[in-house]
Amino acid sequence: MSKHLKLISGNANLEFAQKVADYLNTSLVDTLVSRFSDGEIRVQIKENVRGADVFVIQPLTNPVNDSVMELLLILDALKRSSTHRITAVIPYYAYARQDRKDRPRVPISAKLLADIIQKAGADRVLTVDLHSAQIQGFFDCPVDNLYALPVILDYLKKKNIPDLVVVSPDAGGVERARMLANRLGSNLAIIYKKRPAPNVVETLDVIGDIEGKNAVIIDDIIDTAGTIVSAASMLKEKGAKSVIAACTHPVFSGPAVERLKNSEIEEVIVTDSIPTEGKQFDKLTVLSIADLVGEAIKRINIESSVSSLFV
Numbered sequence: 001m002s003k004h005l006k007l008i009s010g011n012a013n014l015e016f017a018q019k020v021a022d023y024l025n026t027s028l029v030d031t032l033v034s035r036f037s038d039g040e041i042r043v044q045i046k047e048n049v050r051g052a053d054v055f056v057i058q059p060l061t062n063p064v065n066d067s068v069m070e071l072l073l074i075l076d077a078l079k080r081s082s083t084h085r086i087t088a089v090i091p092y093y094a095y096a097r098q099d100r101k102d103r104p105r106v107p108i109s110a111k112l113l114a115d116i117i118q119k120a121g122a123d124r125v126l127t128v129d130l131h132s133a134q135i136q137g138f139f140d141c142p143v144d145n146l147y148a149l150p151v152i153l154d155y156l157k158k159k160n161i162p163d164l165v166v167v168s169p170d171a172g173g174v175e176r177a178r179m180l181a182n183r184l185g186s187n188l189a190i191i192y193k194k195r196p197a198p199n200v201v202e203t204l205d206v207i208g209d210i211e212g213k214n215a216v217i218i219d220d221i222i223d224t225a226g227t228i229v230s231a232a233s234m235l236k237e238k239g240a241k242s243v244i245a246a247c248t249h250p251v252f253s254g255p256a257v258e259r260l261k262n263s264e265i266e267e268v269i270v271t272d273s274i275p276t277e278g279k280q281f282d283k284l285t286v287l288s289i290a291d292l293v294g295e296a297i298k299r300i301n302i303e304s305s306v307s308s309l310f311v
Contacts, residue, residue: 003053003084005301008045010058010070013275016091016290017057023294029054033070041066043073050082055126055297060094061274062253068094068113072120079121087300088122091273091293092249096131097221099138114138126296128273128289129220129248144306146296148248148271149176151287153183155269156216156246163241165189165213167206169231177218189215191231211239219247222270225256225263232264242266250286252279260284 008029009017021028030046056078058071071088078086098109110132117125118141125143130136136143164186168177174190181188189208215235222228222245232243243265250270252260260268261281270276271289292309299306 003301004051005297006047006049006052006054006083007297008054008056008074008078010056010067010074012059012061012067012070013057013091013272015275016059016272016288019272019288019290020057020089020294020297023291024298031074033074041069041073043070043077045074045077045081049078051084053085053087053301054078054083055087055089055300056122057089057091057293059092059274060090061092062251064094068116072116075117075121085123086121087124087126087297088117089126089293089297090117091128091289092251093127093130093135096135099132099135110135111138124300126293126300128271128293131220144296144300146289146292146306147310148273148287148289148292149180149183150310151271151289151292152218152246152248152269153180155285155287156180156184161214161216161244163213165208165210165215165240167191167208167210167215167217167231167235169217169219169227173219176220180216180218187213191234206234206238210235213240214242214244215240216244216246217265219245221249221251222247222256222260222268223251224254225252225259228265229259229263236264244269246270248289249273250276250279250284252276257281 006029007021008031011033032044034042056074060067095109095113128146130145166177166181166186167189168174169191189210192205217231228245235243244267245265246269248271257279268283269285271287296306
């Protein structure tokens with residue numbers, strides 16, 4: 001390693017952070033992240049990190065604002081501890097869907113969060129499957145946006161599904177679906193929809209041949225599961241033999257779990273970028289991206305190429 005590597009984790013996904021530490025054959029820095037009686041977050045780094053290359057692992061998951069504040073306070077503590085470099089490792093970047101001013105008098109929350117993370121002390125950011133690639137431009141520091149697609153791809157290849165068609169649930173996800181379809185050697189279909197309000201989806205039609213096919217719907221996030229469940233229902237109505245759903249970030253808020261359990265979807269494939277504790281169900285398959293993140297951390301530390309992971 002070019003500089004002494006240190007790993008720190010907030011409380012958002014300690015199990016994932018430990019898996020990354022195991023991959024790197026190291027241990028997590030002893031860090032206190034607790035609450036005062038009034039709810040304020042208390043942080044203390046209990047080991048010397050002077051001159052170290054520090055990576056802070058913290059997905060911005062539910063409760064989102066607590067996760068954000070934990071990250072910011074850890075970054076600030078490290079900035080004041082004479083570290084060599086601080087990298088914020090954010091497997092799931094919250095507020096990413098608020099990435100533009102799409103109506104009057106609304107914030108660009110993803111940009112604001114990027115500014116705050118840098119101000120708190122991050123010299124670099126490592127994340128996974130940003131909802132919008134342009135969010136990388138919201139930062140003035142280097143950003144590595146990893147793709148979980150290779151992990152999902154390997155799993156689907158092992159299933160050896162016949163008559164496969166990869167489906168994008170909306171126009172915004174076409175590039176992701178196209179990449180998966182090309183690597184699986186399958187056809188591509190696209191669902192055309194409109195969204196009359198946040199978390200409300202009206203599915204209209206599907207573009208592509210799905211009759212008699214086994215469909216895999218690929219997306220970056222499953223939140224309330226309205227999009228995925230509506231898409232699966234339409235595909236079955238149009239003649240699909242079976243439907244599998246796959247995504248990187250299992251947000252699973254509100255009625256998501258019940259919707260997925262009672263849907264036409266036979267299997268829901270997700271990664272461990274967000275903990276699924278308390279949200280498991282029989283159809284759920286969780287794939288780990290800890291080794292992927294760990295390898296990226298190692299390459300950043302030794303100043304090697306991260307992009308070559310996906311060549």
